[in-house]
Amino acid sequence: MAKPLKAFGEVLKNLFKKPATSQYPVKKHTPAQHYRARIKFTPEECIGCGICMRNCPAAAIKITQINPQDKPQTLPDGKVIPAKRKFKCVIDLSKCIYCAQCVEGCPKKALKSTDEFELAAFDKNKLQDEFKHPDETQK
Amino acid sequence: MPKITVPLGPQHPALKEPGSFLLCLEGEQIVDATLRLGYNHRGVEKAAESRNYIQAMYLIERVCGICSHAHATAYVTNVEELAGVDIPKRAKAIRVIIGELERLHSHLLWLGVAAHEIGFDTLFMYSWRDREMVMDALETISGNRVHYSMNTLGGVRRDITAEQVKSVLSKVEALERRIKYYIELATEEPTVIARTKGVGVLPKDEAIKRCAAGPLARASGVARDTRKDDPYLIYNELDFKLITSDACDVFGRLYVRAFEMLESCKILKQVLNWLPEGAISIKIPVKLPPGQAVNRYEAPRGEDVHYLKSDGGLNPARVKVRAPTLANFASVDYMLKGDQLADAPLIIAAIDPCISCTDRATIITPSGTGIMIWQDMRAHGIEFYKRKGIDFSKVKVM
Amino acid sequence: MDILWPLFYIAVYPGMFFLIAYGLFCQWFDRKLYAHMQNRRGPGCLQPLADLVKLLSKEIVIPKNVTEVRMFKILPYIAIAAVTTAALMIPFESTQSVVNFQGDLIAVLYILTIPTITFFLIGWSSQSPYSAIGSMRVLTQLFAYEVPLMLAMLAPAILADSWNTSDIALFYSSHPLLMLVNVIGLGVSLVALQGKLERVPFDIPHAETEIVGGVFTEYSGRLYGFIKLAIDMEMVVVAALINAVFLGGSFGLSGVWGFVLFIVKTLCIVFILALIKALMARVRIEQMLAFCWKYLAPLSILQIIISIIMRSVVWPNL
Numbered sequence: 001m002a003k004p005l006k007a008f009g010e011v012l013k014n015l016f017k018k019p020a021t022s023q024y025p026v027k028k029h030t031p032a033q034h035y036r037a038r039i040k041f042t043p044e045e046c047i048g049c050g051i052c053m054r055n056c057p058a059a060a061i062k063i064t065q066i067n068p069q070d071k072p073q074t075l076p077d078g079k080v081i082p083a084k085r086k087f088k089c090v091i092d093l094s095k096c097i098y099c100a101q102c103v104e105g106c107p108k109k110a111l112k113s114t115d116e117f118e119l120a121a122f123d124k125n126k127l128q129d130e131f132k133h134p135d136e137t138q139k
Numbered sequence: 140m141p142k143i144t145v146p147l148g149p150q151h152p153a154l155k156e157p158g159s160f161l162l163c164l165e166g167e168q169i170v171d172a173t174l175r176l177g178y179n180h181r182g183v184e185k186a187a188e189s190r191n192y193i194q195a196m197y198l199i200e201r202v203c204g205i206c207s208h209a210h211a212t213a214y215v216t217n218v219e220e221l222a223g224v225d226i227p228k229r230a231k232a233i234r235v236i237i238g239e240l241e242r243l244h245s246h247l248l249w250l251g252v253a254a255h256e257i258g259f260d261t262l263f264m265y266s267w268r269d270r271e272m273v274m275d276a277l278e279t280i281s282g283n284r285v286h287y288s289m290n291t292l293g294g295v296r297r298d299i300t301a302e303q304v305k306s307v308l309s310k311v312e313a314l315e316r317r318i319k320y321y322i323e324l325a326t327e328e329p330t331v332i333a334r335t336k337g338v339g340v341l342p343k344d345e346a347i348k349r350c351a352a353g354p355l356a357r358a359s360g361v362a363r364d365t366r367k368d369d370p371y372l373i374y375n376e377l378d379f380k381l382i383t384s385d386a387c388d389v390f391g392r393l394y395v396r397a398f399e400m401l402e403s404c405k406i407l408k409q410v411l412n413w414l415p416e417g418a419i420s421i422k423i424p425v426k427l428p429p430g431q432a433v434n435r436y437e438a439p440r441g442e443d444v445h446y447l448k449s450d451g452g453l454n455p456a457r458v459k460v461r462a463p464t465l466a467n468f469a470s471v472d473y474m475l476k477g478d479q480l481a482d483a484p485l486i487i488a489a490i491d492p493c494i495s496c497t498d499r500a501t502i503i504t505p506s507g508t509g510i511m512i513w514q515d516m517r518a519h520g521i522e523f524y525k526r527k528g529i530d531f532s533k534v535k536v537m
Numbered sequence: 538m539d540i541l542w543p544l545f546y547i548a549v550y551p552g553m554f555f556l557i558a559y560g561l562f563c564q565w566f567d568r569k570l571y572a573h574m575q576n577r578r579g580p581g582c583l584q585p586l587a588d589l590v591k592l593l594s595k596e597i598v599i600p601k602n603v604t605e606v607r608m609f610k611i612l613p614y615i616a617i618a619a620v621t622t623a624a625l626m627i628p629f630e631s632t633q634s635v636v637n638f639q640g641d642l643i644a645v646l647y648i649l650t651i652p653t654i655t656f657f658l659i660g661w662s663s664q665s666p667y668s669a670i671g672s673m674r675v676l677t678q679l680f681a682y683e684v685p686l687m688l689a690m691l692a693p694a695i696l697a698d699s700w701n702t703s704d705i706a707l708f709y710s711s712h713p714l715l716m717l718v719n720v721i722g723l724g725v726s727l728v729a730l731q732g733k734l735e736r737v738p739f740d741i742p743h744a745e746t747e748i749v750g751g752v753f754t755e756y757s758g759r760l761y762g763f764i765k766l767a768i769d770m771e772m773v774v775v776a777a778l779i780n781a782v783f784l785g786g787s788f789g790l791s792g793v794w795g796f797v798l799f800i801v802k803t804l805c806i807v808f809i810l811a812l813i814k815a816l817m818a819r820v821r822i823e824q825m826l827a828f829c830w831k832y833l834a835p836l837s838i839l840q841i842i843i844s845i846i847m848r849s850v851v852w853p854n855l
Binding site for chain 3: 143144145146151152153164167254255256257258259260261262264265268328330331333334479480481482483484
């Protein structure tokens with residue numbers, strides 16, 4: 001049963017084969033379809049239901065309302081504009097475990113997974129991913 | 140001959156995780172072995188109690204990196220049992236696909252580690268290269284390579300499309316050819332045979348007595364496989380063989396794992412070709428009715444047992460994980476005795492230990508011997524913190 | 538000027554400088570081949586030099602338990618010195634070695650055991666359980682491979698009727714077909730060399746998954762760098778020795794063409810050594826002993842008998 005130098009053919013074959021090593025930093029990996037990496041937040045879509053915050057296993061996502069004093073407005077012609085609450089979001093990338101449960105639970109698709117996986121940083125503060133509402137930045 | 144004690148661990152190149160094995164040597168022969176675990180206790184079970192059911196699932200998934208799907212599925216099955224729902228068949232089939240791909244990837248990883256322990260780095264590199272195919276297949280289906288996060292309460296999160304089925308099938312077929320080559324290589328190369336045959340012998344009666352699980356038990360002739368004994372998901376409808384070996388040594392474990400990979404390929408082909416139609420998940424309420432559930436799952440390393448207790452609240456009242464490695468560690472000191480020092484890393488690797496899976500609780504015995512009961516442990520804890528200047532004696536515990 | 542030549546031989550060629558440079562190159566070549574055989578990319582060609590420079594710039598940590606600190610510090614240099622001395626007695630690119638006397642083959646083989654002995658002492662003085670086990674394994678292994686290696690090396694010498702390495706090389710360059718007689722001996726010595734250079738399948742003294750760094754566990758910084766260097770230089774020297782004894786050395790050439798031939802042939806030997814390394818698993822020490830005494834030693838004795846018969850019966854007046 002024992003055959004000495006059993007791997008000989010395979011070793012010689014591999015000697016002339018192109019190495020299987022992927023040249024990572026030079027050649028980037030193309031992530032698969034459902035890849036879960038950095039989460040993107042679209043503030044205009046958010047309705048502030050808080051499902052993402054409630055279900056986040058790592059408590060990495062924080063959504064806060066930026067206009068607490070906004071009330072329904074009645075225009076002179078009697079039309080009522082409903083109160084539009086605006087939100088901003090801070091995702092702590094150092095806590096996030098990239099399970100994308102928040103993306104799944106979001107009823108308005110305000111949260112999305114992206115392909116961006118190179119998230120390492122030297123400064124921990126840079127890992128606070130902040131998504132400001134466009135109105136907030138105008139002020 | 141004088142005896143010397145050689146520490147293998149907590150930090151050692153042969154161990155991928157911290158665990159301490161004190162080997163008492165006479166020359167090169169091991170006369171006694173002492174195990175000490177608990178370097179990797181992370182308090183996952185306690186942490187799960189402060190999270191809701193869906194959060195706890197992602198936490199439980201991270202008990203282990205290799206068999207993350209095994210732990211998550213066992214936990215989710217418990218939740219579904221408590222909720223009293225039967226999940227759609229397609230979801231079950233997808234769980235089986237991920238589970239079997241995971242088994243393939245775990246066994247190929249083990250083959251590489253075992254080859255590395257005996258210094259056969261060529262086999263190590265080849266098997267890890269081909270493991271990339273499984274990882275790619277898993278990435279195609281689930282999105283990511285390690286924590287698949289495929290499960291959700293009441294089903295699976297992502298559906299498998301027809302293209303994905305095709306690409307996974309082609310990878311499985313390519314892999315099957317490679318596995319057949321590895322079986323040939325590992326069972327015919329004389330140096331591998333010399334290093335594995337007759338090493339780490341665990342006779343059948345001893346394996347039963349020490350509650351060995353998984354490939355370790357099957358290599359000792361104990362025909363035990365949860366997929367056959369207590370079929371879960373759709374395993375009762377699938378055609379596969381239970382691989383056992385009477386070799387009782389490391390070679391037998393190699394043989395069992397290698398042929399199990401072929402069986403996994405067979406299962407994958409069956410499921411991928413006849414994927415049931417239908418929904419992939421159903422809704423589960425946020426709060427579960429009070430009750431408790433126990434479920435078993437055949438993880439790549441052996442039987443994984445999960446216990447879940449609900450008190451009707453948002454969070455689980457108690458989660459208990461018994462990883463297969465815990466069952467197998469009892470056999471390690473028996474197998475080590477009488478063998479050579481050179482075989483020790485291989486014998487430890489042959490149970491495919493996952494130490495961070497295993498480290499669920501630590502038993503601290505201050506100076507005497509024996510196991511501490513709860514009150515003793517509490518007294519010890521109070522004493523321990525008192526020495527550090529913190530007084531916990533006023534705190535009442537129910 | 539006559540005084541400067543020996544200095545040149547010792548310090549530059551074929552001594553220290555050439556051995557270090559070519560040793561590092563051979564290490565890279567070996568690692569690159571090994572990597573390609575495993576379908577990896579392997580290191581860049583300056584990697585061994587970078588490793589060495591890194592080690593040289595690191596702090597030396599000497600454990601408290603070391604029995605004799607001076608010995609602990611000086612042993613790596615002794616290994617390098619022994620290897621360089623042996624190099625002077627082997628013909629490299631020319632037909633004649635620098636130091637040349639009847640019986641230098643035996644001297645080379647003995648001098649080449651000195652690094653092994655220093656490795657034993659290195660481990661023994663380190664006083665760590667891993668290095669102690671490593672040292673025991675070094676000595677046990679020495680007794681296993683040294684005899685077949687010695688016997689296999691003697692067979693070509695018997696056929697060439699000389700104990701002078703340069704003469705043996707010259708003899709085979711004038712009768713190239715006679716090299717075929719020593720094929721068994723060549724095989725035996727290539728396998729035994731894996732033991733001498735402590736490579737898979739005989740890397741038992743520093744099997745990393747068993748005894749961490751083996752004899753070198755407690756070494757660090759510059760001292761460890763020199764140990765690594767000594768092993769690389771030893772590889773060049775034994776490759777040159779095999780080349781001279783079995784493969785006819787430089788085939789009567791010298792100068793540039795002799796140098797090219799030398800490089801090509803030694804790299805071929807390194808290739809075979811890398812191939813053996815890639816094909817096998819590490820064996821246990823008692824399996825290694827059994828293998829060396831059951832197979833290698835009888836084969837080398839067979840080779841000697843063949844050589845004696847060839848010399849005395851077939852071609853008595855070569």
